[in-house]
Structure formats: C-alpha cells, structure tokens
Amino acid sequence: MDKVRAQISAVGMYMPEQHISNHDLSEVVNTSDEWIRERTGIGERRFVSDKEANSDLSVKAIQNAFEGRDFHPEEIDLIIVATVTPDMMFPSTACIIQEKIKAKNAWGFDLSGACSGFLYALTTAAQFIQSGTHKKILVVGTDVMSSILNFEDRTTCVLFGDGAGAVLLEPAQKDDEGILDFILRSDGSGGKFLYMPGGGSLHPASHETIDQKMHYVHQDGRNVFKFAVKLMSQVSREILERNGYSTKDVSLFIPHQANMRIIRSSVERLKLSPEQVVINIDRYANTTAATIPIGLAEAFQQGRIKKGDLLLMASFGAGFTWGSLLLRWGDLGQPPGDQ
Ligand code: ACO
Numbered sequence: 001m002d003k004v005r006a007q008i009s010a011v012g013m014y015m016p017e018q019h020i021s022n023h024d025l026s027e028v029v030n031t032s033d034e035w036i037r038e039r040t041g042i043g044e045r046r047f048v049s050d051k052e053a054n055s056d057l058s059v060k061a062i063q064n065a066f067e068g069r070d071f072h073p074e075e076i077d078l079i080i081v082a083t084v085t086p087d088m089m090f091p092s093t094a095c096i097i098q099e100k101i102k103a104k105n106a107w108g109f110d111l112s113g114a115c116s117g118f119l120y121a122l123t124t125a126a127q128f129i130q131s132g133t134h135k136k137i138l139v140v141g142t143d144v145m146s147s148i149l150n151f152e153d154r155t156t157c158v159l160f161g162d163g164a165g166a167v168l169l170e171p172a173q174k175d176d177e178g179i180l181d182f183i184l185r186s187d188g189s190g191g192k193f194l195y196m197p198g199g200g201s202l203h204p205a206s207h208e209t210i211d212q213k214m215h216y217v218h219q220d221g222r223n224v225f226k227f228a229v230k231l232m233s234q235v236s237r238e239i240l241e242r243n244g245y246s247t248k249d250v251s252l253f254i255p256h257q258a259n260m261r262i263i264r265s266s267v268e269r270l271k272l273s274p275e276q277v278v279i280n281i282d283r284y285a286n287t288t289a290a291t292i293p294i295g296l297a298e299a300f301q302q303g304r305i306k307k308g309d310l311l312l313m314a315s316f317g318a319g320f321t322w323g324s325l326l327l328r329w330g331d332l333g334q335p336p337g338d339q
Helices: 022-026 033-040 054-065 093-101 114-130 188-193 207-211 221-242 260-270 288-301
Strands: 006-014 018-021 044-047 078-082 107-111 137-144 162-171 178-186 252-255 310-317 321-328
Touching: 006 054, 006 114, 006 288, 018 022, 022 033, 033 260, 044 162, 054 093, 054 137, 054 162, 054 288, 078 093, 078 114, 093 107, 093 137, 107 114, 114 137, 114 162, 114 178, 114 288, 114 310, 114 321, 137 288, 162 288, 178 221, 188 221, 221 260, 221 310, 221 321, 252 260, 252 288, 288 310
Parallel strands: 078 107, 078 137, 252 310
Antiparallel strands: 006 162, 006 178, 018 044, 137 162, 178 321, 310 321
C-alpha cells in the first residue's frame, strides 16, 4: 500500500426528541404546512429542549456510533467538531465533548464550515491518519440551529433543525478502501448571502445588536439556492470524472439537505436514480453541519451501505463553502457481528 487511506469505522447520530411540525411553526409565524412542503420538502424538524446543548447531542451521537461494541475513549487521538452553533465561543465544543466522554488522551478543535463543515472536518481528519501520526479520530457534525433562528422571519425559521452525527476515522485495512478523493472549495464573495452578523468581534453582543436581531441567521434564499443547485452537482461530477467513475458506479449519494428542490435538481443533473440517494430533509430539515453524517448513519443503520460500496457526498453552505468526497466502504464499516 503506497498511501494509508482513512476509513470510517463507526458511525452514529442523535436527533433531539422534540418534534416541531410545520403546523407548529404556522402558529408562531405567518406560514403554512403547504408552503413549506412545496417550496422546501420539509415536513418537520427536531429542536433541543431547554437543557440540551450542542455537546449533549454530539456525545449521544458518539455513543450511538459505539452501541454494541467496545468503546475505549482513552484511545481517541483527536476530536474535530464541525459546527456553527458551538456550546459557547470558547472553550471549543471539542474540549467540552472530550471532558464528557473522558477521552483524556485526545486533543481537539472546532471547525467552522457551515453546511460543508462535516466534509471539511472529515478531510482534515483524514490528513492526520494519512500522515501516520494519528490512529483514531472522532469527527462530529453537529448544530443547534434553533438557537440562532429568528422566529419572526418566516423565510429562514422554517428551514432548519437540530441534530448531530459522528464518525470514527481509522487507517483503512486495504488500499482500495476508505476516503478515495475530495474536493473542497470556498468563495468568500458569497458571504453576504448567508451569515449571522452578531456575537463575533465585529459586532459583540450589546443591547443594540440584540435590538437589531443580529444574533440570528440572515439569508438571501434565492441567491443561495441558485449557487447551491449549480455548484453541488458540478463538484460531484468533477470528483467522479477525475477518478474514472460515472454516476452508475455510485452506490449511494449523500447530499447536504438544505432544500428538496436543490437535492432533486442535483440528482437530475447527475442522472442518479432515487434508490441511489439519501433524503431525510422531510423529517429533519437542514441541520447544517450534521446533515451528511446523519444521512450516513441512518443509511448504514438501515442496511443501505455494504462493504465495497462507493459513496459520494456533496455539500454547499454559508461562506460560500462547498465540496464533494468519494469513499469506498470497507471492512471496518461493518457492525461488530458482521466483521
Ligand atoms: N411561508 C410562506 N411564505 C413564505 C415563506 C414561508 N415560510 N417564506 C417565504 N415566503 C414567501 C416570500 O415572502 C415570497 O412572497 P412574495 O412573493 O409575496 O414576496 C414568496 O414566498 C416566495 O419567496 P422566495 O424567496 O422566492 O421563495 P423560494 O421559492 O426561493 O424559496 C427558500 C425560499 C426555501 C429559502 C429557497 O430559496 C431556498 O431553499 N434557498 C436555499 C437555502 C439554502 O440552501 N441554504 C444553504 C444552506 S444553510 C447553511 O449553510 C447554514
């Protein structure tokens, strides 16, 4: 093997228990179940309870990944958390998770890549595996979007939900398994279309920033939609072509879940069949950095992923940030009894 690849060896997810239907939202803002379903494909989303933080969801997703198998937290070398809604500005949510799971030999950090955060984090983790310096890395994609939503703004508050997904990354056992390739991009000129202006050093929290609702998501949905549709399919096609694959070779496409119409359009452009695509936006809405690991965990737990499968992931989010990743599922990805 000329290069050690990084392979996902465990995957888990956690969704908070509070179901919020479109009808529930129509009681607080001027919207309707019909509009939300038709324009976004979202039927409901989950929100945290008052006492639940981002790190709590993350810990439960990690525990879910290790259900039925031995978990030795002291063996974890590194924890990378992709999120735009950390428990607090600092310490990092990675450090909070480290303490909660007692991963006393790990180090860790948070990474801000919005909806592309999980692909950014997974790829970053893969470099530490490939360099041979790290053996076990937890990568978490997690967001509590309900903490930054303006429930007076119907154009944004209906789109998002809370949730977490987590994977363990280890060296692959065979050279044709694991993360095969990735493409990551960003274009800061898109920053003005999707952002949260308050709470950073530019606009620290003050009565004025609160009055101006600067601690909420601000989005120009039409522009984000336009770029997402074009760039997500473009970057997916590019990674397949440069690796000599066609969409027929893809076992499962796991796209970021922002809008059913964005997913459908990407699927049509790529000429994928419905069986090849993971969709859960109808039940969970857009959980930002968590959509891809949640989609992966759910597909795995439903038996939709088998050894040797070629997985294609693609994302688009605030920044703008976008990317794609190709992965060949391996031995380590089997549930304990099946290995
Ligand atoms: N309920 C009822 N009506 C609504 C709602 C609502 N919740 N929201 C908007 N409308 C109205 C608008 O006010 C507008 O009314 P008007 O014509 O009287 O002005 C009408 O519906 C149409 O509005 P549009 O913005 O044109 O609706 P569109 O079909 O574009 O859908 C949406 C809006 C769903 C936001 C879409 O643009 C979208 O999904 N954009 C992309 C979102 C996304 O991908 N985000 C990126 C990831 S997030 C991240 O990175 C953190």
